[in-house]
Amino acid sequence: MNGDPFSGLYNLMRTAGQEDAPTGAARLRRGTVLTVSPLTIDVAGTTQEADRFYISHRLIAGHTEKLTVSGSGVSGALDISASCPMGSHDDMSILRGTVALNAVATQDGPVLQAGDEVLLLTTDDQTFYIIDKVVSCA
Known part of the structure; x- marks a missing residue:
């Protein structure tokens, strides 16, 4: 894949979604889990609720x-x-x-806990795709 790999990932996702696919440049965001049930995540200082997220199946309890x-x-x-x-x-x-x-x-229980950081993909800062849990290398 040439160029930005995240744009390539976004294009694949947009093709898969077809008519419901958003348009515009994909952006990566880092968020902090505030609560698990219901899921709320702080994204750039704003609290986003569960109805705004699509989550990787590997992060769900019972997977x-x-x-x-x-x-x-x-x-x-x-x-x-x-x-x-x-x-x-x-x-x-x-x-x-x-x-x-x-x-x-x-999966024995939820992977995400309050305080965890997650990698998010968005095109409009309204709908977010939770890619995975991330940790600092330091």
Whole structure:
């Protein structure tokens, strides 16, 4: 993507929204979460309420994602409790193998808390797209 990557992102969003797409230059804003329920965010000194936001699904409590985790070269101790009806085995060793796990991860509670900073995208300072939670590098 040549040029400003955020303008490219905005153009993709505008195309996806088609007839409801706003016009004008996209601007990034940083906001501070004031309250979570209902969601209010301070944007440039003004309090914006929930009806002005579209939020990334990853920031919502209860969000789920399917995960596939695999690994090899895992080392360490593995304790397995098992019993043998013959009483002849009381421990087990695994020397080589691959670990694979298919799981569904569920967001436990809201990601955003009062005081958190968020990255917002807007064209008109009326409707805001909450891109993600941000933190300072310092």
